[in-house]
Amino acid sequence: MPPHVPLSAPLDRRAAIQWMLTATAGLSIPGTASAQAQSAAKSPIPPITAKGYGPDPDIVKIYNPGDVWPLTFTDAQRRTATALCDVILPADETSPAASAVGVPAFIDEWVSSPYPEQAPDRPLIIEGLDWIHAESQRRFQLPFPDLQPAQQTAICDDIAAAKPKPEHKKPAAFFKRYRDLTAGGYYTTPEGMKDIGYRGNVTSATFDGPPLEALKHVGLA
Amino acid sequence: MPVISAEKAQSTYDVVIVGSGAGGGQTAYTLTMEGVKVLMLEAGRSFDPATEVAMFQLPSHAPLRGTKTPDKQYGFHDSSIHSGWDIPGEPYSNAGTKPEDQFKWWRQRMMGGRTNHWGRISLRNGPYDFKPRTVYGAGFDWPITYDDVAPYYDKVEMLIGVFGSNEGLENSPDSSPGVLLPPPKFRVGELYAQKHAPKAGMKVTPIHRAVLSVPQDAEKIPARLHPGNPKAQAILADSMRGRAPCFWATDCHRGCSIRANYDSQTVHLRPALATGNLDILPNAMAREVTLSKDGKANGITFIDKTTGQEGHVKGRVIVLAASSQESVRLLLNSKSTLFPQGLANSSGKLGKYITDSVGSSFSAHIPAFEGMPLHNEDGAGGPHAYVPWTQHALNRKGELGFPGGYHLEFNPGRHMPNMTVANGAERLAGRSGTSYGRQFKEDARRFYGCRIGFGAQGTMLPNDGSFCEIDPNLKDQWGIPVLRFHWKWTEHELNQVRHQQQRIAELLEALGGHFSKPPETDPLKAIRNGGTVIHEVGGAIMGADAATSVTNQWSQTWDVKNLFLADGAPFASTADKNPTLTIMALAWRMADHLMDELKKGNI
């Protein structure tokens, strides 16, 4: 069994409890005074101090997560993130699992971004990972990565539901967003592109148009 | 003569051009090929499309998978630097507060301007587009006809290389024989749309784009473009041989290091530099056109962005091609006792009558595309086909409630995946909640590449509510006063957008499309903000009379004989065609006239 990664700090637990409270109260509207007070009170997430890459970056260079701004995840969060990515996009006959192509590091880069579009994802994802961690401890007394597949699915099914229970509303919003980020991160890699059926980005002397089977498929031949 | 720094500028030039984009590039090309000594000022840095574009990089090679950020507003790999709706240190303002009363201004500060990342869609304006008042009873007739510009359309198309076909369409003119390059084959989605569009009364034809589908004819074209000028012919032949045809991969918005598509440096500035008649001064932000005592333009004051120092360059003739609103700003900021309201503004019309294409879009899922046998659909890095406007008869009778028309652009196929590629797969599969696991992987494969969206771009005639002026309070980082915009849609544009939404929905239905929400019936919700189609033109419109326009038919200001405009500022309206080919054709025509006048000693 892999070693337990303990809940890294009381902050994580506080955030997790905060999520329960928010969910059960069911009335908290983001942006209202009380919601702001709540998020200010927990402040488990370090603020972003890095700058962006600027209006004239070297676009020919190849970048890896962490190259342009520091990453955020703690070890525990990274382990949860990795396991969750692979529940969302597991390996199958045709393609590898999400973690095998670097998706967890990409999501870390995303939530560590200094730009406004990613800013709302930062607390949602980081607190969501902490919630998953706390939830698997609560239900199964083990961290999420160490659960049996059926146990992982039991948690995910609750927060993937079309109509989640009131206490799962916020984790469900997290899961939806995390799923989309995982998918985006995955299908933009060479392996993901191959899996989804993108065959381009290779040069050819001529462009011959669609093959006969494709024309037949849509009733054009 | 080369790319220089400020201290290397010669004491005077025949012509000083501001801006190195489509209009400035074409002007510099035409003049230097004929022996005119030219200095070009460019606010952005030098940029080399041969080495600085990221043609083959994947999203996973970029921060945030290449998504848009405030630093790179069209995505990380897009061929645009110091560009966007908002540029730090270079603000502008809007008088209106409601979204529909706002104008959004895209600027691009780099050598070659926006020609590095434009879509290369190159449609000619038609005869009606030059005479809207005569045809539709609204707007202003241009002081020229289609026939005045047609020879220049031919020339520009031959020079830059445009693929497409002659379809004999009403108001979407054909090119002369032998001018166009062959259009590429359609993708399967384009063929499918072509088959089914007639059910909705529409037609799908090859689009025209400035992309080489085959090599240019370096034997014949130079002689056609530069008769009696062997030096120009040799330089152009060389330039054409240095361009490879498209290799059917990569996104044209990223730029093209093999020179298969048109950008100003590849096609205009390289041969212009080869003549030895062109100096280009980058990092030079023009701030004012200066005047001599006799009221002629004699130079440009600029900020050297590398040092922050102010400089001045002299020329016998000044051509502004800084992009339409930026040229207007320069003129408004060039105040003197002779022209207290801004240079060349005795009519009071400077800044008035800004237009943009009228845009809206709508998309649907096409079940027929599910399970498509996999193949490479990249093609020429953008659309091969489009839906031209064909309902002229109806709107001439006044039955549609708007002048002009619109065309539809679409680019179906399995494009390089981005961050949103699998979004909503469960909805299409009829599942609720958030899918994950093996099922989600299967859904993502099934629905990728099955969406078609059509974007409409239509005619906008000028109105009194759409204009710009100098903001009395706001300045940019160099202390240069900035523009304040006013924007108004009229019933014409709103009626047009209603029609666009309705007709696109009919077209999507004809393709068997499923849409998740009905077409938008509120035109203010559907219409794209002023400026966001990035076809803004006008502000110094041409006309037949000095009291109601800023320039004559040659884009020469009425007030100052040796001051010309070579961007979209003289446009008297936006056609349903994208503007850049027309900007280049008018710039070439203007430059020919300018040389005539110089020879005659008139300026």
Ligand SMILES: Cc1cc2nc3c(=O)[nH]c(=O)nc-3n(C[C@H](O)[C@H](O)[C@H](O)COP(=O)(O)OP(=O)(O)OC[C@H]3O[C@@H](n4cnc5c(N)ncnc54)[C@H](O)[C@@H]3O)c2cc1C
């Ligand atoms: C994403 C995108 C897609 C597009 N697609 C199409 C399309 O498919 N078809 C089409 O017809 N059009 C398209 N356009 C529009 C097209 O790019 C413009 O119409 C065209 O580039 C205008 O040419 P221009 O020479 O007027 O200006 P620009 O190309 O913008 O060049 C102006 C140059 O002047 C410089 N400059 C500005 N101010 C100053 C100053 N004060 N001093 C010195 N230099 C200055 C700028 O740095 C810039 O290099 C598209 C635009 C964008 C952004």
Ligand code: SF4
């Ligand atoms: S698709 Fe063709 S023209 Fe466009 S960038 Fe790629 S090679 Fe160049």
